[in-house]
Amino acid sequence: MTQEPRGRPLSRRAALALPALVLPALGRTSPALAQQGESPRRGGILTFAVAAEPPTYDLHATGTFAVMHRVAPHYSTLLRYEPGNYPNIVGDVAQNWTVAEDRLTYTFKLHPNIKFHDGTALTSEDVKASYDRMRAPPEGVVSNRQPSFAQIATIETPDPLTVAFRMKEVDASIMDTFASPWNSIFSAARLRADPNFPARNIMGSGPFRFVEHVAGSHWVGERFDGYFREGKPYLDGYRAITMSPAAMVNALSGRQIMAEFRGFTPNERDRIVRALGQDARVQESSWMLHMILTFNCERKPFNDPRVRRALSLAIDRWGGSQSLSKISQLGQVGGLVRPGSEWSATPKEMEQWPGYGRDMAANRAEAKRLLKEAGAENLSFTLMDRNHQPYVTAGIFMIDQWRQIGVKAEHQQVELSAWYAAQNSGNFEAFVDSFTQFSDDPTNVLVKYISYDRAEVAVARATDRELDRLFDEQARTIDGEQRKKLVRQFEARALDQAYAVPILWWQRIVVMNQQVRGWSMAPTHMIYQDLGDVWIAA
Amino acid sequence: MLRYAARRIALMVPTLLGVALLTFFMLRVVPGDIVEVKLRSDGAQVTQEMIDSERARLGLDRPLVVQFGDWMRGLVTLDLGTSMWTGRPVAQEIGIRLGLTMQVAFMAAVIAVLIAVPLGTISALWRDTWLDYAVRIFTMAGLAVPSFWLGMLVILGLLSVFHWSPPVTYTPFWRSPLENISQLIWPALAVGYRYAAVVARMVRSSVIEVMREDYIRTARAKGVFERLVVARHAMRNAMLPAITVVGLEFAFLIGGLVVTEQVFNLNGIGRLFVEAVSRSDFVLVQALVMLLAVVFVTMNLLIDMLYGVLDPRVRHG
Numbered sequence: 001m002t003q004e005p006r007g008r009p010l011s012r013r014a015a016l017a018l019p020a021l022v023l024p025a026l027g028r029t030s031p032a033l034a035q036q037g038e039s040p041r042r043g044g045i046l047t048f049a050v051a052a053e054p055p056t057y058d059l060h061a062t063g064t065f066a067v068m069h070r071v072a073p074h075y076s077t078l079l080r081y082e083p084g085n086y087p088n089i090v091g092d093v094a095q096n097w098t099v100a101e102d103r104l105t106y107t108f109k110l111h112p113n114i115k116f117h118d119g120t121a122l123t124s125e126d127v128k129a130s131y132d133r134m135r136a137p138p139e140g141v142v143s144n145r146q147p148s149f150a151q152i153a154t155i156e157t158p159d160p161l162t163v164a165f166r167m168k169e170v171d172a173s174i175m176d177t178f179a180s181p182w183n184s185i186f187s188a189a190r191l192r193a194d195p196n197f198p199a200r201n202i203m204g205s206g207p208f209r210f211v212e213h214v215a216g217s218h219w220v221g222e223r224f225d226g227y228f229r230e231g232k233p234y235l236d237g238y239r240a241i242t243m244s245p246a247a248m249v250n251a252l253s254g255r256q257i258m259a260e261f262r263g264f265t266p267n268e269r270d271r272i273v274r275a276l277g278q279d280a281r282v283q284e285s286s287w288m289l290h291m292i293l294t295f296n297c298e299r300k301p302f303n304d305p306r307v308r309r310a311l312s313l314a315i316d317r318w319g320g321s322q323s324l325s326k327i328s329q330l331g332q333v334g335g336l337v338r339p340g341s342e343w344s345a346t347p348k349e350m351e352q353w354p355g356y357g358r359d360m361a362a363n364r365a366e367a368k369r370l371l372k373e374a375g376a377e378n379l380s381f382t383l384m385d386r387n388h389q390p391y392v393t394a395g396i397f398m399i400d401q402w403r404q405i406g407v408k409a410e411h412q413q414v415e416l417s418a419w420y421a422a423q424n425s426g427n428f429e430a431f432v433d434s435f436t437q438f439s440d441d442p443t444n445v446l447v448k449y450i451s452y453d454r455a456e457v458a459v460a461r462a463t464d465r466e467l468d469r470l471f472d473e474q475a476r477t478i479d480g481e482q483r484k485k486l487v488r489q490f491e492a493r494a495l496d497q498a499y500a501v502p503i504l505w506w507q508r509i510v511v512m513n514q515q516v517r518g519w520s521m522a523p524t525h526m527i528y529q530d531l532g533d534v535w536i537a538a
Numbered sequence: 539m540l541r542y543a544a545r546r547i548a549l550m551v552p553t554l555l556g557v558a559l560l561t562f563f564m565l566r567v568v569p570g571d572i573v574e575v576k577l578r579s580d581g582a583q584v585t586q587e588m589i590d591s592e593r594a595r596l597g598l599d600r601p602l603v604v605q606f607g608d609w610m611r612g613l614v615t616l617d618l619g620t621s622m623w624t625g626r627p628v629a630q631e632i633g634i635r636l637g638l639t640m641q642v643a644f645m646a647a648v649i650a651v652l653i654a655v656p657l658g659t660i661s662a663l664w665r666d667t668w669l670d671y672a673v674r675i676f677t678m679a680g681l682a683v684p685s686f687w688l689g690m691l692v693i694l695g696l697l698s699v700f701h702w703s704p705p706v707t708y709t710p711f712w713r714s715p716l717e718n719i720s721q722l723i724w725p726a727l728a729v730g731y732r733y734a735a736v737v738a739r740m741v742r743s744s745v746i747e748v749m750r751e752d753y754i755r756t757a758r759a760k761g762v763f764e765r766l767v768v769a770r771h772a773m774r775n776a777m778l779p780a781i782t783v784v785g786l787e788f789a790f791l792i793g794g795l796v797v798t799e800q801v802f803n804l805n806g807i808g809r810l811f812v813e814a815v816s817r818s819d820f821v822l823v824q825a826l827v828m829l830l831a832v833v834f835v836t837m838n839l840l841i842d843m844l845y846g847v848l849d850p851r852v853r854h855g
Contacts, residue, residue, distance in 0.1 A: 056576075140595065216810060247803035251803065416575050417571060417572065417818040421570050424589075456585055
């Protein structure tokens with residue numbers, strides 16, 4: 001079968017995702033609609049803020065936005081999410097592609113005129129070298145993408161513009177995996193000379209060339225005139241400035257920067273809007289990022305499902321969502337997949353899960369009964385948390401909820417490094433965790449909830465072969481409806497066992513100067529950051 | 539004087555060695571692993587093998603004694619090592635930020651001295667008058683108001699009144715003096731106010747004490763003009779404790795502007811320190827602690843030398 005990436009009608013997935021994107025919570029105008037009929041203007045430097053310093057320049061080796069927001073404009077990927085039309089997938093360096101009937105071979109035809117920033121041509125060899133580096137990194141190279149590409153058997157390059165991926169087995173999420181913004185394509189020649197070249201050097205085929213990085217201060221990119229998309233990019237360049245969230249609000253209000261692409265709190269949004277007035281543009285959506293209450297299932301009494309379920313039952317998620325969404329980045333109630341996405345349960349379905357019913361008196365009575373039955377009536381434990389918002393808000397909220405069923409929790413707030421150390425060593429009783437991905441695909445998301453011996457990110461340290469079975473089955477199921485049913489079964493099982501349970505999903509609030517045009521809002525802060533379509537209005 | 543200086547410099551060595559030893563081993567006790575922070579951020583899926591391999595690459599799997607030995611060898615040859623977070627030389631990481639921090643500290647010190655010396659002297663000479671009360675209220679407010687909070691007020695004030703906020707990236711003075719000053723004057727003022735309050739109170743109490751000395755009475759009895767009594771006899775002696783405070787506060791500012799740097803988005807040593815600690819970048823934290831220790835002991839040495847210049851009893855004692 002052949003897929004034509006361009007000019008396709010709106011896919012079912014895109015249509016399902018649209019309400020989250022174009023019907024912002026505050027009823028603000030969608031930027032996509034506001035920008036209709038405008039002609040992009042060439043020129044200008046986009047100045048935006050990034051809240052953290054990059055630990056590396058290598059997109060294969062990291063998962064942080066601190067790298068993505070600075071580095072993405074320098075690179076191309078094989079596929080990408082269509083700007084303004086998430087989650088529709090289109091080609092980036094791939095001009096078109098075919099998928100074998102058995103779904104075990106994916107063949108991509110590349111654009112013929114793509115050049116790296118050093119003037120050399122981008123060919124199928126570069127795609128192969130980059131994907132080989134991700135799936136089987138040479139010694140000394142870190143690849144965070146290795147688990148995602150475990151199902152690729154071989155990569156073949158029959159000619160300079162064709163690359164074929166042969167799979168070990170059917171993988172329903174593979175197109176999303178190919179469209180991952182982390183799969184930057186590096187030059188095969190540079191990788192041959194030094195497999196770790198991308199860790200400290202930038203040389204891609206994206207819309208912008210690298211100019212300089214002053215540690216702790218800024219990152220500069222300039223237009224690459226040899227970019228393969230005609231007439232793009234529109235900007236002369238960009239300047240990403242490192243700054244704390246508090247400084248961002250002032251800088252955006254004082255017009256020292258034009259944007260920040262991760263997200264603000266409602267309070268910060270209001271402050272910027274007050275300062276900028278008509279010059280502020282607010283875009284809001286749900287966020288592929290959720291707060292999780294994770295128990296250490298190897299420790300008593302959290303090895304007892306009744307205790308875990310009781311603690312989940314005591315949390316008033318619907319009430320919490322209403323109040324906390326006004327003061328923090330916490331937003332919607334959801335299951336294990338993003339609410340509003342194609343894969344998510346409806347509110348009615350959610351209400352059937354333990355801890356999601358709206359009758360809190362009944363929930364709390366049941367929680368007390370379960371604790372009594374488990375012999376944990378006077379339960380007291382330590383809730384580990386990050387010393388960072390909105391983690392602290394979530395922690396305080398839960399402790400208050402548990403107080404109402406007679407459970408005492410001490411709130412231990414620690415630095416990021418100590419938080420990770422506790423997760424890795426298992427030196428915790430319960431902690432406030434979070435999880436984000438670049439796409440809603442269930443394989444990407446549910447991995448957080450499978451057995452610990454299958455995935456290190458499943459830090460509840462539980463073993464549940466039924467969840468593993470459901471996970472594997474949905475990963476192989478191509479039929480959307482069937483896959484959705486498996487996801488529902490997975491959610492029901494996971495929330496009943498409550499090794500780790502979602503608290504609330506985050507809301508993404510992006511505020512920028514209205515001069516910034518062409519940028520697409522998405523329910524993830526990891527995509528649409530190559531800035532190739534962005535322009536600055538007069 | 540030379541022997542005095544040599545003795546003081548020799549004393550710096552065991553002090554710095556003690557700091558190095560404590561810093562190195564205390565950091566290893568604190569929970570946290572830079573590799574976890576680096577690789578696991580934002581939901582990245584990493585295996586234990588990847589973590590172990592990166593730890594090995596950074597040398598974190600070697601015995602502590604070997605790591606300490608390597609670090610000490612580096613210190614002796616002025617090689618501070620490589621940041622485990624960025625992979626860049628630590629000297630480069632510090633060098634980028636030191637200029638800005640030194641400039642803010644210097645500007646704050648100048649502002650503090652310009653405000654504190656006249657105010658402290660006036661307050662002492664016109665003790666218990668309305669002038670004294672006004673200066674004391676001003677200085678007490680300076681001590682009570684945190685610099686970062688004053689900084690926030692300054693930024694909000696600029697935003698509300700002028701719809702403008704200071705530049706967010708550092709421009710060296712020689713490249714654009716106006717741009718440089720328009721960014722750094724605000725934090726310097728915010729920090730300088732507290733600094734001035736500390737120094738002014740010290741100047742006031744020293745001037746009051748000196749004005750009671752016998753040699754002041756003698757000078758007055760000899761008919762020396764009051765202005766000359768103050769300028770020539772009182773101030774020179776009253777400045778000794780004030781110099782100590784100015785010096786120590788200056789040293790403090792090199793690493794102590796943590797929150798102020800966040801508020802004004804200054805890419806300085808304080809912010810680097812906080813980031814290094816939160817990421818458990820041991821190599822960088824060690825180097826920064828050593829830098830601050832060197833600044834403090836050097837500043838102490840300079841103060842002592844200055845004492846020697848100003849007070850002959852010190853250098854001949």
